[in-house]
Amino acid sequence: KAGVTQTPRYLIKTRGQQVTLSCSPISGHRSVSWYQQTPGQGLQFLFEYFSETQRNKGNFPGRFSGRQFSNSRSEMNVSTLELGDSALYLCASSLEQSTDTQYFGPGTRLTVL
Amino acid sequence: EDQVTQSPEALRLQEGESSSLNCSYTVSGLRGLFWYRQDPGKGPEFLFTLYSAGEEKEKERLKATLTKKESFLHITAPKPEDSATYLCAPRGYNKLIFGAGTRLAVHP
Numbered sequence: 210k211a212g213v214t215q216t217p218r219y220l221i222k223t224r225g226q227q228v229t230l231s232c233s234p235i236s237g238h239r240s241v242s243w244y245q246q247t248p249g250q251g252l253q254f255l256f257e258y259f260s261e262t263q264r265n266k267g268n269f270p271g272r273f274s275g276r277q278f279s280n281s282r283s284e285m286n287v288s289t290l291e292l293g294d295s296a297l298y299l300c301a302s303s304l305e306q307s308t309d310t311q312y313f314g315p316g317t318r319l320t321v322l
Numbered sequence: 323e324d325q326v327t328q329s330p331e332a333l334r335l336q337e338g339e340s341s342s343l344n345c346s347y348t349v350s351g352l353r354g355l356f357w358y359r360q361d362p363g364k365g366p367e368f369l370f371t372l373y374s375a376g377e378e379k380e381k382e383r384l385k386a387t388l389t390k391k392e393s394f395l396h397i398t399a400p401k402p403e404d405s406a407t408y409l410c411a412p413r414g415y416n417k418l419i420f421g422a423g424t425r426l427a428v429h430p
Binding site for chain 1: 411
């Protein structure tokens with residue numbers, strides 16, 4: 210069974226631009242969560258989607274948004290990029306319940322110049 | 323406030339030298355505790371899920387245990403390929419809360 214895939218794997222943007230990252234979950238998984246990982250803050254929860262609805266949200270500004278499609282694929286968008294948004298963005302998928310194991314993708318490395 | 327502390331931050335072992343990693347947590351409404359392994363530049367790889375105090379899980383050289391306030395990851399006779407960052411993540415009401423991780427280096 211194929212794992213979680215994320216595209217693109219690497220991205221370089223400049224301040225003020227916006228970016229969209231994509232995540233395809235494991236087949237049959239209906240929940241997708243997004244995380245930001247930085248050396249200083251570690252892994253921080255952004256949001257979780259289930260059945261095209263945001264189920265939970267972390268403490269990030271409104272510049273960070275996401276959505277989920279009917280096939281469970283998900284995208285996250287960051288608008289008005291700041292230097293501090295440089296990070297590894299990780300997507301994780303799980304079956305359905307919030308307590309189900311989350312399986313992570315390889316991440317998208319975003320660099321903001 | 324939910325908190326997770328992992329210790330030590332970094333650990334250097336000789337091949338074959340067993341040790342334990344600690345994860346202390348204060349999380350409201352605990353709904354499971356997850357252990358992951360992460361290699362540089364890659365996404366976390368799932369290792370174990372523990373749901374109740376007293377539970378233990380084993381996989382090859384790794385064994386995870388859980389109490390009401392802590393979880394331990396025991397590494398028996400480690401090999402260089404066990405070198406990685408080990409992350410614990412208790413699940414609260416609505417999210418996984420990740421610790422900062424323990425960077426393990428196993429030398430031949």
